[in-house]
Amino acid sequence: MREKLILVTNDDGYASKGMAAAIEVARSFGRVVAVAPEATQSGMSQAITMYNPLYLRRVRQEEGVEVYAFSGTPVDCVKMAFDYLLREERIDLVISGINHGSNSAVNVLYSGTMGAAIEGSFYGCPAVGLSLDDHDAAADFEAAVLYGKRIVGDVLADEHPVLPLCLNVNVPKGRPEEIRGIRLARQNRGFWREEFFRREDPRGREYFWLTGAFVNAEPQAEDTDEWALAHGYVSVVPVQVDLTDYGQLERLGKVIKEV
């Protein structure tokens, strides 16, 4: 049987601890090529680099694992892998992460980790975004690796996959034995309210720094990713990209004159 080829990327940069954890997950299923940003690209969403040249360098090559650093966004990294670097090969799966910090609820929209996973799913193979609900640079990834392997294993074992398939997986902070299991979930409804941190820089110019709090608009709903995560479960939300609001589409026929 042909060895599987797994593309790994992230938004925290090729040198992050979460990248090593994602490579560990991927390596248990086949050969790994990682193409990840040079430095942190958190919050970069589905951004692409249109007006700058990008540089690629190979950081590391060893048995079954190659790691590249790319100067673009997470989505640029995925495009680089599929459309240039691995153009002649068949990629079987994309793993993006493991992110330092959760990407549940509306955070899927802002997340560079999920931007890259979504992009990967456009190329005809399954894509899994993995995030750990712990922002600490020294976070313990053991549970995320364990559940990452389990979920990726299930996805690769699926004999009748339906594509596109993109999963947003979030793992609670804590030791593996503290996790209560996996919950398939829908994306929680909620939003961020920001408080701009406001100071003067060393030259006396006022600056702003984004900071804020997530407002869960449906804390009681037990079928959401936020609920699962808050209650000690790994949440798995399948993600798609048709943003059409079909409810509004029907209603707007009475509001907007189509002449």
Added chain:
Amino acid sequence: MREKLILVTNDDGYASKGMAAAIEVARSFGRVVAVAPEATQSGMSQAITMYNPLYLRRVRQEEGVEVYAFSGTPVDCVKMAFDYLLREERIDLVISGINHGSNSAVNVLYSGTMGAAIEGSFYGCPAVGLSLDDHDAAADFEAAVLYGKRIVGDVLADEHPVLPLCLNVNVPKGRPEEIRGIRLARQNRGFWREEFFRREDPRGREYFWLTGAFVNAEPQAEDTDEWALAHGYVSVVPVQVDLTDYGQLERLGKVIKEV
């Protein structure tokens, strides 16, 4: 009656021609505050600036129109307006654009224009993203202004609005009299295939530059935004942000073990 307050933003920067066109649309409905990026932020999607301080400056103030330049992304601009600058006021509508280049189909995901419009819709007022299918710096915005006014007028005249409401409006290139009307549409399915433009920089280092072609996966479907635009209509797609793939959610119960 209280004068309406319209927030204007974009991803091409406060000094772009499309910004002036968007302000013209907005000004016909009330007082205008524009908060837009210092320079181009095309392709920035829903990106937010997490690791840098941001600077705000007032560029212009005249009767009924204030313009601010902000050093962040389009989404940062919207957050700055709602959460700081206009925190004590009620914003009635957000207009993002008018973008130089269309944002139909999957481009809604990469677009900074639509990132900002989507963000605006999170704050409890309608949001309209306006894009013109013409990348030329000297593009003719007359049709986009005309149809922008018509659609924004219809949205503001709606006596029983259902929120959130976010519209992705794309206007074909050409003179107003060439446009055949408005079509409510769904987001076309398609994707980008990239070709990396590859050269050597002045110091002999190889660089890559993103370039590519959009592949319309359903060119025959007459209910999509791509079809409308290609056939001379203004397309209007209502946009929502629950990315949950409910079809997969049901099917995955058999694939992923929830233990």
